[in-house]
Amino acid sequence: MDQLTSADAPEPVEESGRAVGARLSWAGAAGAGMVAVITGASRGLGAGMAQRLAQRGLRLGLCARAMPPRPAGTDPAAVVVAELDVTDPEAVDAFAATVVERLGPIGLWINNAGVLGPIGPLVEADPAEVARHLAVNVLGVVHGTRTYARHVRSRPGGGVLVTITSGAARTPYEGWAPYCASKAAVDQLSRVVAAEERGSGLRVLALAPGLVDTDMQALIRSTEERRFPAVERFRAAKARGAFNSPAWVADQLLELAFGTAGAGQGLPDGSALPDGSAVVVRIPDEPRRGGAGTEGSGRHR
Secondary structure, eight states: OOBOOOOOOBOOOOOOOOOOOOOOOTTTTTSTTOEEEEESOSSHHHHHHHHHHHHTTOEEEEEESSOOOOOTTOOGGGEEEEEOOTTOHHHHHHHHHHHHHHHOSEEEEEEOBOOOOOOSOGGGSOHHHHHHHHIIIIIHHHHHHHHHHHHHHTSSSOEEEEEEOOGGGTSOOTTOHHHHHHHHHHHHHHHHHHHHTTTTTEEEEEEEOOOOOSHHHHHHHHSOTTTOTTHHHHHHHHHHTOOOOHHHHHHHHHHHHHSOOOBTTBEEOSOBOTTSOBSEEEOOOOOOGGGOOOTTOBOOO
16 A cells, blocks of 8 residues: 655744643554554554554564565464455454454554645646545545444544644645545544543544655655646755654654643644643654754644
């Protein structure tokens, strides 16, 4: 499955004093040994996060349209892999059931699968490509979210649902009409589900990971300016090496989901539940050599 990669140019950081919100504790979620699911885990950010979570001791359920690799050095019994399409709700349900049967209750679910194209003016887009884009980026998240929320309701202990989002949800990039629309949709979906499920013990985050240099970034940089006028901003980011690593993203995701860090660890977009917990957040930039962060500080993916 095409991996959702970082797709936003550096913008000024909008500081906030709001804490990211109440979290399940890492110890309470069993920490090392907890079961996590990642969709779109065959390459890019998904595969990189899988490797890091395995290093942190989590057991994993990994799925994608192409069979995901098992992270290096892992016990085969601690990883379930499957080839599936997230647009098929029955397949997503069946995969979750298999993970629970083999590994146990799922404490963390990451909706990572997604696509970028078609790129270019909407008037030139193939309607079938747009429909496929929305099926993966929106309905794929709907199906994963529904499956996991039902799982959390079925047993005690709560859980954390993370959907990988983008600053494109709020910034209108010419040439990315379907992508911007799909990211805005999953942000709002996350807010609604967070409100609906707050009594069930499910914590919901839409997480923007910043710039991550994967195949999708390479696709962006190769696009002609006529089809994507902002392309030079992404080429400049590549020249500076202004990227977050998948390992950094995974560590920050765990901290936001289960840690004790307060304001500044993840910066909310201003949306929050009545208890003050943020839903749509971005991770901080990974420190660069010499202690400097990304020039301009990437705001959202």
